[in-house]
Structures are given as C-alpha cells and as structure tokens.
Amino acid sequence: xxxLMSVAKLAGVxxxxxxxxxxxxxxxxxxxxxxxIAASQQLGFRPNRIAQQLRTQSTHIIGVLVPTLCNPVFAxxxxxxxxxxxxxxxxxxxxxxxxxxxxxxxxxxxxLRQQVDGLIMTVADANNSPVLKMLANEDIPVVxxxxxxxxxxxxxxxxxxxxxxxxxxxxxxxxxxxxIGMLTGPIHQSDRARDRYQGYCxxxxxxxxxxxxxxxxxxxxxxxxxxLAPHLQGRQRLTALICxxxxxxxxxxxxxxxxxxxxxxxxxxxxFDGIELGQDLFPSLCSVVQPRYELGRQAIASxxxxxxxxxxxAKVLSHYLRLGESISPPE
Amino acid sequence: xxxLMSVAKLAGVxxxxxxxxxxxxxxxxxxxxxxxIAASQQLGFRPNRIAQQLRTQSTHIIGVLVPTLCNPVFAxxxxxxxxxxxxxxxxxxxxxxxxxxxxxxxxxxxxLRQQVDGLIMTVADANNSPVLKMLANEDIPVVxxxxxxxxxxxxxxxxxxxxxxxxxxxxxxxxxxxxIGMLTGPIHQSDRARDRYQGYCxxxxxxxxxxxxxxxxxxxxxxxxxxLAPHLQGRQRLTALICxxxxxxxxxxxxxxxxxxxxxxxxxxxxFDGIELGQDLFPSLCSVVQPRYELGRQAIASxxxxxxxxxxxAKVLSHYLRLGESISPPE
DNA sequence: TTGTAGGCGTTATCAG
DNA sequence: CTGATAACGCCTACAA
Numbered sequence: 001x002x003x004l005m006s007v008a009k010l011a012g013v014x015x016x017x018x019x020x021x022x023x024x025x026x027x028x029x030x031x032x033x034x035x036x037i038a039a040s041q042q043l044g045f046r047p048n049r050i051a052q053q054l055r056t057q058s059t060h061i062i063g064v065l066v067p068t069l070c071n072p073v074f075a076x077x078x079x080x081x082x083x084x085x086x087x088x089x090x091x092x093x094x095x096x097x098x099x100x101x102x103x104x105x106x107x108x109x110x111x112l113r114q115q116v117d118g119l120i121m122t123v124a125d126a127n128n129s130p131v132l133k134m135l136a137n138e139d140i141p142v143v144x145x146x147x148x149x150x151x152x153x154x155x156x157x158x159x160x161x162x163x164x165x166x167x168x169x170x171x172x173x174x175x176x177x178x179x180i181g182m183l184t185g186p187i188h189q190s191d192r193a194r195d196r197y198q199g200y201c202x203x204x205x206x207x208x209x210x211x212x213x214x215x216x217x218x219x220x221x222x223x224x225x226x227x228l229a230p231h232l233q234g235r236q237r238l239t240a241l242i243c244x245x246x247x248x249x250x251x252x253x254x255x256x257x258x259x260x261x262x263x264x265x266x267x268x269x270x271x272f273d274g275i276e277l278g279q280d281l282f283p284s285l286c287s288v289v290q291p292r293y294e295l296g297r298q299a300i301a302s303x304x305x306x307x308x309x310x311x312x313x314a315k316v317l318s319h320y321l322r323l324g325e326s327i328s329p330p331e
Numbered sequence: 332x333x334x335l336m337s338v339a340k341l342a343g344v345x346x347x348x349x350x351x352x353x354x355x356x357x358x359x360x361x362x363x364x365x366x367x368i369a370a371s372q373q374l375g376f377r378p379n380r381i382a383q384q385l386r387t388q389s390t391h392i393i394g395v396l397v398p399t400l401c402n403p404v405f406a407x408x409x410x411x412x413x414x415x416x417x418x419x420x421x422x423x424x425x426x427x428x429x430x431x432x433x434x435x436x437x438x439x440x441x442x443l444r445q446q447v448d449g450l451i452m453t454v455a456d457a458n459n460s461p462v463l464k465m466l467a468n469e470d471i472p473v474v475x476x477x478x479x480x481x482x483x484x485x486x487x488x489x490x491x492x493x494x495x496x497x498x499x500x501x502x503x504x505x506x507x508x509x510x511i512g513m514l515t516g517p518i519h520q521s522d523r524a525r526d527r528y529q530g531y532c533x534x535x536x537x538x539x540x541x542x543x544x545x546x547x548x549x550x551x552x553x554x555x556x557x558x559l560a561p562h563l564q565g566r567q568r569l570t571a572l573i574c575x576x577x578x579x580x581x582x583x584x585x586x587x588x589x590x591x592x593x594x595x596x597x598x599x600x601x602x603f604d605g606i607e608l609g610q611d612l613f614p615s616l617c618s619v620v621q622p623r624y625e626l627g628r629q630a631i632a633s634x635x636x637x638x639x640x641x642x643x644x645a646k647v648l649s650h651y652l653r654l655g656e657s658i659s660p661p662e
Numbered sequence: 663t664t665g666t667a668g669g670c671g672t673t674a675t676c677a678g
Numbered sequence: 679c680t681g682a683t684a685a686c687g688c689c690t691a692c693a694a
Contacts, residue, residue, distance in 0.1 A: 003687055014665050019689065029663060044468070049444045050390065051687035054381045054670050061424075068410065070607065075406035079399065082427045086438070091445065093392075094425045096413045107417075113380045114422065137375070222611060250612060257613035276401065280553060281581060281612065282588035325589075334671055345681045350673070360679060382671035385686050 003048060011039035022047055053115065062303060063093045063111035065104060065121035071221060071247055072275045073292060074122070077145070080296025081120065088304060090117075099124045099189045104131040112138065118303045122146045125191045126156075141306035145299050146192055149314035155302050157295065159319040161192045164288045165199030168242060168270060168321060173207050176329040177240040177268065180204065181212045181231055183252065184244035185220030193244045196272065200242060212238070221247035225255040232256075232267065239267060239330035246271035246278050246287055253283070253326060268327035283325030291317050334379060342370035353378055384446065393634060394424045394442035396435060396452035402552060402578055403606045404623060405453070408476070411627025412451065419635060421448075430455045430520045435462040443469065449634045453477045456522045457487075472637035476630050477523055480645035486633050488626060490650040492523045495619045496530035499573060499601060499652060504538050507660040508571040508599065511535065512543045512562055514583065515575035516551030524575045527603065531573060543569070552578035556586040563587075563598065570598060570661035577602035577609050577618055584614070584657060599658035614656030622648050 008018035013032060020027050021036035028036070039045075053059045062085060066074045078094070085092050093116060095107040101124060108131050111119065118141035123129045126147040132154070135142055144156040165182075172180050182200045184193045197214055204211035215231060217223055223243075231238050243249035249271030253263050263269055263283055271278060274289025294317055306312065339349035344363060351358050352367035359367070370376075384390045393416060397405040409425070416423050424447060426438040432455060439462050442450065449472035454460045457478040463485070466473055475487040496513075503511050513531045515524045528545055535542035546562060548554055554574075562569050574580035580602030584594050594600055594614055602609060605620025625648055637643065 005687085015688085016666075016690080017664055019687095020664085023689065027663070032663080046440075046444055048385075048446065048687050050381060050385045050446050051670090052689075054379075054385050054672090055687080055689045057670070059381065069400070069406040069413070070403070070410055072401070072403060072406070075400040075403070078425075079401055079427055082400070082425060086426065091424055091426075091441065093422055094409075094413060095417065095422075096410055109377075110422070113377055115379065115381050247608065247611075250608065254611045254613040254615070277578065277581065277608075280578075280585045282585040284585070284589075336671085346672095347674090347682075348680055350671095351680085354673070358679070363679085379671050382686090383673075385670090385688090386672045386674085388686070 003045065007036060007040040007043055007045045010043060011035040057115075059115050059117055060089055061091050061093055061114070061116050062300070063095070063108070063114070063116040063119045063121075065095050065097050065107060065119070065123075067097055067099050067122055067124075069096060071245065072277065073245065073273045073290070076275065076292045077296040077299075080293040081300050084297045084300045088300065090300070090304075097121075097123075101130050104129070105134060108135065112140065116140075117307055118142065120145060120299050120303055124189050126150055127191065141303055143299050143303045143306070145295060148191060148195055149316075153312045155306060155312040155314065157299050157302060157315040157317065158192070159290050159317050161195040162199040162202075164272070164319045165196040165242065166203045168288055169200050169203035170207065171321060172240045172242075172268070172270070172327075173203075173209065175240075175268075175327065178209055178330075179212075179236060179238045180209065180240045180242065181215055181238040182242045182244070183215045183217060183223070183248060185217055185248065187214060187216055189220075190244075196242075196244055215241075217248065221245065221251065223248060223252040223255045225259050228252065228255060229259075232261070240327070241267060241269050243269065243271050246273040246275045246285060249285055249287065249326070250278065250281070253285070264326050264328040265331055268330070270327060274322055278324065279322070286324035286327040287322050289320050289322045291319070334376060338367060338371040338374050338376045341374060342366040388446075390446050390448055391420055392422050392424055392445070392447050393631070394426070394439070394445070394447040394450045394452075396426050396428050396438060396450070396454075398428055398430050398453055398455075400427060402576065403608065404576065404604045404621065407606065407623045408627040408630075411624040412631050415628045415631045419631065421631070421635075428452075428454075432461050435460070436465060439466065443471065447471075448638055449473065451476060451630050451634055455520050457481055458522065472634055474630050474634045474637070476626060479522060479526055480647075484643045486637060486643040486645065488630050488633060488646040488648065489523070490621050490648050492526040493530040493533075495603070495650045496527040496573065497534045499619055500531050500534035501538065502652060503571045503573075503599070503601070503658075504534075504540065506571075506599070506658065509540055509661075510543075510567060510569045511540065511571045511573065512546055512569040513573045513575070514546045514548060514554070514579060516548055516579065518545060518547055520551075521575075527573075527575055546572075548579065552576065552582065554579060554583040554586045556590055559583065559586060560590075563592070571658070572598060572600050574600065574602050577604040577606045577616060580616055580618065580657070581609065581612070584616070595657050595659040596662055599661070601658060605653055609655065610653070617655035617658040618653050620651050620653045622650070 146158045201211040271287035278285030532542040602618035609616030
C-alpha cells in the first residue's frame with residue numbers, strides 16, 4: 001500500500017494503527033499517537049479523501065445548482081451556503097443552469113456519479129421539472145430553494161411570494177396609488193414569478209382596483225423603455241410599478257430617469273429580493289427583502305437534517321418591505 | 332462486488348467486459364455491448380466517479396477560491412468558469428476566503444486532500460501569501476486570477492491595473508480635470524488596488540498635477556459621505572474621483588446625490604470592473620472594464636494547459652474604458 | 663491498545 | 679474479443 005503505509009513504517013506501527021491516528025485518535029496510546037503524528041508530519045502525509053469516500057460511502061459534498069450567478073440574489077445566497085457548509089465540514093460542488101432543464105438533468109446526473117451526499121437547487125418550475133422527475137427515482141436528499149412548497153416529499157425553503165406581493169400591493173394602495181402595474185422577465189421560466197403575479201392580482205381585486213396585464217420584459221434583469229412607455233401615458237397611466245426582482249427594478253429606474261421621468265414623483269418603483277446594493281444608490285430602492293443569508297444557511301441546515309434522517313419539511317421564511325426613495329404617494 | 336458486477340451478471344458477462352462497455356466500447360462485439368448497455372439501463376446503473384478517481388488518480392475537479400461572491404465581478408467571473416469548466420468536463424469545488432489568509436490555507440489543505448487536479452484563486456497579496464508559500468512545496472497546478480504577475484513560476488491572469496488607471500487619469504485630465512482623487516477600500520488587503528494607486532500617482536506626476544493621498548474607505552464596497560465631504564470643499568476640491576471598484580463607485584454616487592451634489596456636474600465618478608449593472612443605472616457608470624468572461628474562460632484554459640504539461644504563463648488581458656453619464660468636464 | 667485482513671467500485675495488465 | 683486478478687488508499691470488524 002502507500003500513503004498511510006509509509007508513515008506507519010516510519011512510526012514503526014501497522015497501517016491500521018496509523019489510520020486510527022486520524023480517524024479515532026482516542027483509541028491510541030498517547031505515545032504511539034505522537035509517533036504517528038510526528039511521522040506523518042515529517043513525510044508531509046495528507047489523508048486521501050477520495051479513498052475515504054470510497055470506503056465510507058459518503059463524500060460530505062453537496063451539489064448546488066443555481067440558475068445564474070449574475071444576479072446577486074443567488075450569488076449572495078450561495079456565499080452564505082459556502083460559509084455555512086464549510087463550517088459543518090461540507091464542501092460544495094457548484095453548477096449554473098440558466099434555467100435550462102436539460103442542463104439541470106445533465107448536471108444532476110454528473111453529481112450523482114460523483115456521489116454527492118445531497119442536492120440543493122432552484123428549478124424553473126417545480127411542478128413540471130424533468131430533473132425532479134428523475135430524482136424521484138433516486139433516494140438522495142434534495143432541498144429546493146425559492147420554489148414554492150410541493151405535494152411530493154421534497155424539502156423546500158423560501159419566502160411566501162404570493163403574500164409578499166399581496167401585502168405590497170395593499171401598501172401601495174394605502175400610499176394613494178390606484179394604477180399599479182407589475183413587471184417581470186419571461187414568466188414561463190419562473191414558478192415564483194407566477195405566484196407573485198397572483199398575489200398582485202388578488203390584492204387588486206380585493207381593493208376594487210383593476211389588475212393590469214403583466215408587463216413582460218424580454219430579459220429577466222433588464223428593462224426596455226419602449227415596452228414601458230405605453231403604460232405611462234394617458235388617463236390610466238400607471239403611477240407605481242412592481243418589479244419581480246431588484247435588478248429589473250434598478251434597470252427600470254435607470255430607463256425612466258434617462259427618459260426624463262421623475263422617480264418616485266411620477267412613477268414609484270418597487271423591487272423584490274432586497275439586494276445590498278439597492279440601499280446605496282440614489283434613489284434608494286424600495287424592495288421586498290428576502291433573507292438571503294438565512295435562506296442559504298437554512299438550506300444547508302435542512303439538507304444536513306435530511307442526511308441525519310429527519311423528514312422533509314417546507315420552510316417559509318419571513319420577508320419584509322424595505323422602504324426607500326424609489327416610492328412616494330402619486331403626484 | 333457491486334454496481335458493475337450486477338450489470339455484468341445480468342448481461343451474462345464478466346465484470347471486466349461490463350466495464351469496457353463504458354471505458355472502451357469499441358473493444359466489444361456489438362451485441363455484447365448492447366447486452367451490457369441494456370442491462371445497465373434496466374438496473375439504472377451509474378458509474379461511480381469516486382472509484383474511478385481513486386483508480387485513475389485524477390478527479391477532473393478544480394478547486395476555486397474567490398474573495399467574496401457579494402461583488403458581481405467575482406460572481407460573474409465564476410459563472411464563466413463554471414460554464415467553461417463544465418464544457419471541458421471539469422467540475423468546480425468552490426470556497427470563499429474573505430481575504431483571510433488563514434482561511435485560504437485551511438481551504439486549500441482541504442482541497443488537496445480531495446485531490447483536486449488544480450487550483451484557481453485570487454489572493455490578497457501574492458508576494459506575501461502563506462497559501463502560496465505552502466503551495467510551493469506541492470506540485471499542483473495553480474492559476475492566480477487578478478493578482479499581478481510573479482517572479483515564481485506560477486501562472487497569472489488579469490489586466491494591467493497600473494496602466495489602466497494611468498491611462499484613465501490621463502483621460503480625466505484631457506477632459507479638463509485638475510483635481511483628481513482616488514478612493515479604495517482597505518488598501519493593505521489588495522495588491523492590485525496598490526498597483527492601481529501607483530498608476531494614478533505616476534500619471535498625476537507626469538501631468539504635473541498633484542497626486543492626492545489615497546482616500547481609504549472602511550469597507551471595500553461602501554462609501555461614507557463623512558469621509559468624502561472634506562475632499563469636496565474649498566479651493567482645491569476634487570472634481571473627479573477614481574474608485575477602485577464599481578460597487579464603491581455606485582455607492583459613492585449614491586452618497587453624493589443624496590447629499591445634494593450633482594454627478595457628474597460637480598463631481599465625476601469612475602469605477603473599475605465594468606459590471607453589467609453599471610450601464611443600466613442613471614447616471615450610467617463610467618468604468619474601466621475587465622473582461623470578466625474572458626478572465627474566467629482563460630483561467631480555466633490556463634489550468635487545463637498546465638494539466639497537460641504546458642509551462643506556466645502570465646497572461647495580461649486587455650481592458651478598456653467604458654464611458655458613461657457619471658463623468659463630464661468639470662464645471 | 664494494536665495487528666490482520668478484507669473490501670469499497672473502478673481501471674488496467676495479462677492471459678486465453 | 680473476453681475473463682481473471684491485482685492494485686488505487688483507506689476504514690473497520692475481528693482477533694490477539
């Protein structure tokens with residue numbers, strides 16, 4: 001053999017004893033332990049985790065799939081996951097899906113081959129997802145982040161998107177707004193964007209206001225003035241716009257101001273996610289804050305829970321509305 | 332045995348033959364190949380990469396260390412790495428260092444145990460880095476991203492920070508600015524922020540302007556008005572501010588506008604990195620653009636080059652100045 | 663407390 | 679073309 005064998009020889013013990021110095025130090029007599037440690041340092045020995053993983057059938061590696069890293073929501077949340085995982089002795093294998101379901105399947109297949117202990121992911125549409133269908137046949141712990149709770153026994157974690165926008169719409173109404181619109185990226189790619197739009201529609205109905213058709217931008221995070229313009233003219237022009245994420249909201253503010261509109265005097269803008277940056281800009285962005293760190297932390301915690309035999313759970317984290325200079329009563 | 336063994340039995344062949352169906356399909360007779368394939372599908376067989384890795388002594392996993400994921404520069408670059416790596420059949424193990432050198436050492440130690448094929452990282456100060464010292468004793472391919480080229484035989488990749496700011500300073504002077512200042516986060520944590528400041532100082536000297544002392548913010552990505560204010564008053568007040576990264580620049584613009592300053596009329600602001608978002612805001616951010624995608628792509632390419640026996644190289648990628656509404660001639 | 667020995671799931675070298 | 683068989687580096691009963 002090798003590795004451990006050489007330190008064993010140098011320490012004058014058997015391979016098994018040398019191994020125990022690492023896996024179960026307490027079983028060794030103090031001086032034999034020291035001899036092994038000394039030998040291993042002298043040789044610059046480094047345990048081979050691949051071998052350990054093969055032997056123990058457990059990798060302590062978690063596979064993480066995010067839609068993109070270009071949106072700070074996911075990047076910040078991933079940062080939390082990386083930190084927390086490391087703290088628990090887990091490493092993360094990362095992949096980006098761009099919401100492509102075929103990609104999701106390929107990546108997960110590869111991660112399964114790599115024997116990851118579990119998976120954390122955000123899928124486009126959890127109720128119609130090839131990768132979830134495929135995972136139903138495997139028995140590997142899975143935690144879905146951001147996706148709404150499911151019937152199936154999969155753990156989910158995220159905020160209540162419906163209520164968040166429902167409440168927000170009420171708030172805007174109280175501020176005095178009557179003509180409120182909602183802006184998203186390609187809607188079919190996101191089950192939670194749909195939930196948010198539902199929340200908006202319901203609230204508008206309950207408030208006896210007219211729910212407007214969704215304003216759908218070609219990109220998730222970039223606004224186009226030509227799409228916007230028609231909605232800001234005439235008697236029924238919108239005085240408040242709810243954007244389905246912060247980048248879209250910021251881009252919208254940029255478009256409008258560049259075109260000579262005043263934000264918030266002529267149009268109030270609200271985002272979703274609560275990314276850090278939003279607070280530092282002027283006007284500061286009013287946004288529904290998702291607890292990104294907590295989201296990452298608890299996703300890891302949930303997965304580790306599953307790994308130690310706990311049952312799947314659907315956690316709903318609380319959101320809140322961060323006020324900002326991008327909203328005001330209508331003129 | 333297991334796995335392969337079961338499909339071998341079902342297919343009525345030996346384990347070796349079953350294995351060859353995956354590793355060297357051409358060696359098999361067509362019908363035996365089909366039998367094996369059929370059997371493996373029926374059993375939902377999935378090759379165990381851990382075992383392969385142990386056997387072949389190669390993981391096709393690259394370890395990546397970034398300072399933080401909360402700055403879109405690193406997130407966007409990582410996204411590129413993930414995509415490109417996957418395309419080449421590599422997976423990425425990710426860790427965040429927060430510029431803590433002890434963290435760097437711990438993480439790298441762990442990745443070495445995991446037998447990563449190579450490492451890609453950005454360290455705080457490459458000329459005085461514990462982790463690089465430790466890696467000098469190992470022979471594992473390493474690529475440094477953003478850090479300036481080194482004497483030692485380590486591959487590096489990044490833009491020429493010195494020249495970028497040197498040129499930028501000249502540009503601002505041509506615009507008419509005479510009182511130009513520079514803003515950074517904690518300077519000791521970044522060898523490239525130092526390079527940039529050098530570029531600024533040299534340029535000011537060559538232009539017969541007075542190089543101002545660095546304005547150092549407590550945080551890397553957030554500006555404080557009280558630190559800023561003194562520099563914007565009096566006869567010698569600054570009319571242009573160079574910020575060492577885009578988030579800091581955006582935050583600075585926010586601070587100033589909130590305090591009633593006009594950007595760019597009273598103060599021009601320039602950032603560094605060229606993050607996407609900067610273009611969509613108003614005023615749009617003038618910034619020195621780093622080719623983030625290319626940086627990620629070539630980092631992976633360099634590492635794979637090293638893996639296949641190429642010599643280390645120091646690549647310098649080209650930057651350019653993206654103009655924007657955040658600058659103008661001084662009043 | 664320490665040693666012996668077998669196996670985790672592959673690949674790869676030999677024969678047949 | 680296919681079948682035995684020995685590693686890869688470590689863990690872990692079981693025995694001493």
